[in-house]
Amino acid sequence: MSPRRRGELGFLPLVAILFFNVSGGPYGVEDAVGSLGPGLALLLLLLTPLVWSLPVALAMGELASALPEEGGYVVWVQRAFGRFWGFQAGWWSWINSFVDVAVYPALFAEYLAAWRPGMSPLERWALALAFIWILTAINLIGVRITGWSAVVMAIVSLVPVVVLTIASATQLDEIPWRPFAVEEGSLLTNLGLGLAIMMWNYSGWDTPTTMLGETRAPGPSFRRAMWVALPLITIAYVLPVAAGLSAVGDWQSWETGHWPAVALDVGGPWLAHVVTFGAVVATAGLFLSLLLTNSRLPYGLALDGQLPAPLARLHPRFGTPWGAVLVSSVCYSLCAVWSFKDLIVLNIWLYSIALLLELAAFVALRRREPDLPRPWRVRGGAVGMWVVAALPALCCVLAMATAGWTNTLVGVLAALTGPLAYWIWRSSG
Numbered sequence: 001m002s003p004r005r006r007g008e009l010g011f012l013p014l015v016a017i018l019f020f021n022v023s024g025g026p027y028g029v030e031d032a033v034g035s036l037g038p039g040l041a042l043l044l045l046l047l048t049p050l051v052w053s054l055p056v057a058l059a060m061g062e063l064a065s066a067l068p069e070e071g072g073y074v075v076w077v078q079r080a081f082g083r084f085w086g087f088q089a090g091w092w093s094w095i096n097s098f099v100d101v102a103v104y105p106a107l108f109a110e111y112l113a114a115w116r117p118g119m120s121p122l123e124r125w126a127l128a129l130a131f132i133w134i135l136t137a138i139n140l141i142g143v144r145i146t147g148w149s150a151v152v153m154a155i156v157s158l159v160p161v162v163v164l165t166i167a168s169a170t171q172l173d174e175i176p177w178r179p180f181a182v183e184e185g186s187l188l189t190n191l192g193l194g195l196a197i198m199m200w201n202y203s204g205w206d207t208p209t210t211m212l213g214e215t216r217a218p219g220p221s222f223r224r225a226m227w228v229a230l231p232l233i234t235i236a237y238v239l240p241v242a243a244g245l246s247a248v249g250d251w252q253s254w255e256t257g258h259w260p261a262v263a264l265d266v267g268g269p270w271l272a273h274v275v276t277f278g279a280v281v282a283t284a285g286l287f288l289s290l291l292l293t294n295s296r297l298p299y300g301l302a303l304d305g306q307l308p309a310p311l312a313r314l315h316p317r318f319g320t321p322w323g324a325v326l327v328s329s330v331c332y333s334l335c336a337v338w339s340f341k342d343l344i345v346l347n348i349w350l351y352s353i354a355l356l357l358e359l360a361a362f363v364a365l366r367r368r369e370p371d372l373p374r375p376w377r378v379r380g381g382a383v384g385m386w387v388v389a390a391l392p393a394l395c396c397v398l399a400m401a402t403a404g405w406t407n408t409l410v411g412v413l414a415a416l417t418g419p420l421a422y423w424i425w426r427s428s429g
Helices: 011-022 030-036 038-066 073-081 083-100 103-112 121-141 143-169 187-201 207-214 218-248 259-267 269-294 296-303 322-335 340-368 381-401 405-428
Strands: none
Touching: 011 143, 011 207, 011 218, 011 269, 030 038, 030 187, 038 073, 038 187, 038 207, 038 218, 038 340, 038 381, 073 083, 073 207, 073 296, 073 340, 083 269, 083 296, 083 322, 083 340, 083 405, 103 121, 103 269, 121 143, 121 269, 121 322, 143 218, 143 259, 143 269, 187 340, 187 381, 207 218, 207 269, 207 296, 218 259, 259 269, 269 296, 269 322, 296 322, 340 381, 340 405
16 A cells, blocks of 8 residues: 555544445435335434444444454455455445445436426436546545545535524424324335435445545544544434424425425525535535545455456555546446436445445454454443344344345345456456
């Protein structure tokens, strides 16, 4: 690794990157309200961080403390289960990022529709491509500028949320959790999409660990960033949704891109424009940060000799893995043709199989290497370890089981590309 890339990411940029890898604000959570009903949506917004985000964050915090290496969870899985499974963790996560990161150009185009309704599919894709490649250029310039760009974007995206929440709080008119759930259709019918959106909005605590080799004091910094980001993300979801539902109601119309409509009812056109701008900036921060962290997956695998060497090349001036960044961006450009709803359930299916492997590595390393130095560890001994691993694992299994046959089939086929790619690369080597 180039020394230029070591320790360039400070604490505040790491908080911003963690914030965007997991959330980016309440933009995109609207579908949960319309699909599940306001009461159930609010309940899940409160419970999901406790049974899903917090356990994952704790497991990642312990492993980051013990093995603060570039590649993060790929290194941990490889140490626990060998090179084959380490490759699968990296490959599955990278393949998942083709779906996950492509969500944000799609979401960007959907929010821009508030300013330009009636966009054609070609216009939408052209906007998505411009969005992708401008943010790719920032990533290529270096880790430091990308991290501080994420800080600025986090502030700009959250200010409209604060303004909207305060404005809504002055117009409280309805009980926000009524009705508790949808009455039409089966709750199980909508549970797949609703659960996927909730998990997606609270997922990604493992992804920034791929940057540990480029972070100052990586173990402590990651842990402190985690404790700042988790309550911030939860508050940024619950308060705007509760205030907006109480001020505006009309929960049946809540769908992707609905925040500008809420802002229009609460504060008029000026607030709708401000919130739309915040949503656009949030999608930019999400893509910028996720490209940063996910591009380190093929870079790390190539550095270890498990993918073609060009993916491990660093820019001679900026020290960025330009080959991995460019190849990732090309894949995201191709996947950006799908809509947000088409991507979200498939995304959480692919994420879940990789996370199950990471949680298994957390348990295996605790049991097989009890003497591995862990400056910080999950409390509660074996019970604490199993609770932290089991709760998100059960969420993964439930999300996969309710994803539908099409998403499951595509997910299985995507997972099978991992052993195939590993065999092809070993055979060609």
